[in-house]
Amino acid sequence: MPAPKDDPLIPLRHSTAHVMAQAVGELFPGTKFGIGPAIEDGFYYDFDLPRPLTPDDLEAIEARMREIIRGNYPFIRREISPEEGRRIFHDQPYKLELIEDLQAGRADEDGESISTGPLTLTTYTHDTFTDLCRGPHVEHTGQIPADAFKLLRVAGAYWRGDERRPQLQRIYGTVWPARQELEAYLVRLEEIERRDHRRLGRELDLFSVDPNLGAGLVLWHPKGAMIRYLVEEFWRQEHLKWGYELVFSPHIGRSWLWEKSGHLQFYRENMYAPLEIDEQEFYLKPMNCPFHISIYRSRVRSYRELPLRWAELGTVYRYERGGVLHGLLRVRGFTQDDAHIFCRPDQIEEEVLRCLDFCLHLWRAFGFHEYEIDLSVRDPAHPEKYAGGDEAWQQAEQALSRALEARHLPYRRAEGEAVFYGPKIDWKIRDALGRTWQCTTIQFDFNLPERFDISYIGEDGREHRPYMVHRALLGSMERFLGLLIEHYAGAFPVWLCPVQVALIPITDAQVPYARQIEEAVRAAGLRVVLDDSNRRMQAKIREHQLQKVPYMLVLGAREEATGQVAVRLRTGEDLGDMPLSRFLEMAREAVEKKV
């Protein structure tokens, strides 16, 4: 992701990118240079090279970079005309394209669009390397600490982010003011890897994805299924409290439905091939909306019954391109926490606000407090590209922005990013690796009500078209659970733990006592396991600690004699002996408070 605009390390990182570019250019004659910005925690540079890079190449590039750094070459800024730029970069097609676009006011040096085109370009030169660049840079290459940078990996990246254009080789690197900071960063990367949901999913026996049954298809093991069950139960209860009704719909539907909805026309490449039976074609559903609309259409609707809020944990299947699958975060079969709201125009404002409040309530309940929100609206220059009337769009966009503002939620207004059928709020959560994943989406739809010709009878006795809002708050169970695992690094709050209490008898002699305790703990409504394995107490503690069980009750001769339990928390804290009743009170309180 891009570096924050005010990051003081940008000059250092951008300068290191230039040094890397020089090194690559020297080691690979004929290199064509793309762009190379500073990003969060580092930098990259894109190259068109005669052959693929290997890890050995990265070492050679790093070695040459250290030499350039030792040269203490100053970074020299120059202002040049576009003509001069074309001369300097006459053998650099990508740079020439950038100059063209800069002149036309289409892009800046980082390939991002800007509104006005500068007539003066700037270049920065150090040693033998000159790049088209806005700066700023450090004063000279010697200011780059030679022991605090590292080239991390090479990856493919399309020129200008366009998959129809050539694919370049991108080298990612990181650089810090001092060696200790680089080391701290590398340690951070390792910690992040340890909380990767794919690793924790295996270690905690929560889920698996078995290529033998298909990529992107998730198997929920008992412990993962327990967490999912708890999330879903909570979700259902809260929806009922917040004025939703629950519905269910099938996994397949006749081609009629998908033709009517337009999915076969616009979404076919993401749909699984049809199943044929009785000379009819059925498709696995990639979305739930056509079914909910069909429920709406099942009889005449009155203005009196609106708004209708119908929610379903609807499992959908989408054929996602192979390269994008990622653990639980990007899969081919997933269960959306979907709902559709049908309402009158005069209800829209309140419905959007309700939706937002409910959304905040849910995320907070699961311990998430930081979001990135986009409000995607029309491209004002091309109102003709969109379904639905001008007035409806304005009303919908206003309802969305007012709701965000009423709740003081910072958001980015993304003009032109709305889909053709309506404006939307996209709400993203960051994973442990800093990647953001869209979970919540609140979307207006002016298209489907039209296509299915749904209506309600108004006060005036005439037919009116209802507004329709799609919303998924957690997004999907798969993605949400993936993020939940990383958010808590597998140490879930007690109410979500598949195993809340582990009983650890010190010797076999305490097993009968442990069984009594087990029964009492289970009767208190807690999920408990008794470890009567043939191992030492220390090994059992280690095992359940690694399984992130919040409470371990150690049961030895002393506890049995006094009828107590020795309580140890997964933090390692030893609370000592206490009566079982006191422990149960403590655990139940934690469950209630959802901590």
Place this chain on the structure above:
RNA sequence: GCCGACGUAGCUCAAUGGUAGAGCAGCGGUCUUGUAAACCGCCGGCUAAGGGUUCAAAUCCCUUCGUCGGCUCCA
């Protein structure tokens, strides 16, 4: 889908083109222990699948599937 790397036991990893191995996990025993790993033994593999090259392939080549890192796209 694209670029690159990779695919050996449940997991983490070994093995010059020449007999596939270790630790952990699992199983069986012994031990009966006071807050993060007792000891001994056993089991475990068509080296992802298919095709080639070779006297000989985990190793070299091709295809498919999958995984990882990105890009593009998305809940």
